[in-house]
Amino acid sequence: MIVHNNDIPSRKVDEYASRKILGTGGSLMMVEVSFKKGGVGEVHFHEEHEQTSYIVKGKFEVSVGGVKSILSAGDSFYAGLRVPHGVVALEDSIILDVFTPLRQDFLEAEVAE
Template sequence: MAVLKFDEVAFEEVRPGLKRKIIHLDQLMTVLLDFTDGPWDEAEPPHSHPHEQTSYIAAGEVIFYCEGEPDQHLKAGDMFFVPSGKAHSIKLLTPYARLVDSFTPLRQDFLAG
């Protein structure tokens, strides 16, 4: 059984204000994201990817933007999904937020480097 114990695995700094921890199988990836640079005046630039994505807001509040959908104000306990190829983004509304994202297939771009 594969286990990632929170206190035993260091965060990877993606950029100032964003760090992550990753666990994955061959076709499924879960990513813990901690944002510490909010609130933001603007949303992140929209992006898309071929992966299907689900996200759980574990802490904080965000506005979720998804192509063709109304903007959604989400808080801890809420979830969203993103179909393959859809442009999407978030705007952090609180000083801190934790998101738990799952992707299939794997985000190889997250593993490179």
């Protein structure tokens, strides 16, 4: 699979965030999420998905397993099964999330639009 970012439509998540599914296959999925300053990825956990995330641009306050940290471009985090995690965009920012297994709910949302 080869993907050109500019060819992927952005799906609005809420007034502060939008996402693009950049790659999916087998048991992996890669998703780019763009946040406006003040955007929040509420603290949540996954019963079935592991997630690793890389800060592409900007700055986030990140919470993983109850530990908070400020992450900037080039930083990353991992949230295993049932580990609470969330982010707050401290400026306009982009995060790259990778999930295993892939997020079927994200794929279904794409088809529903």
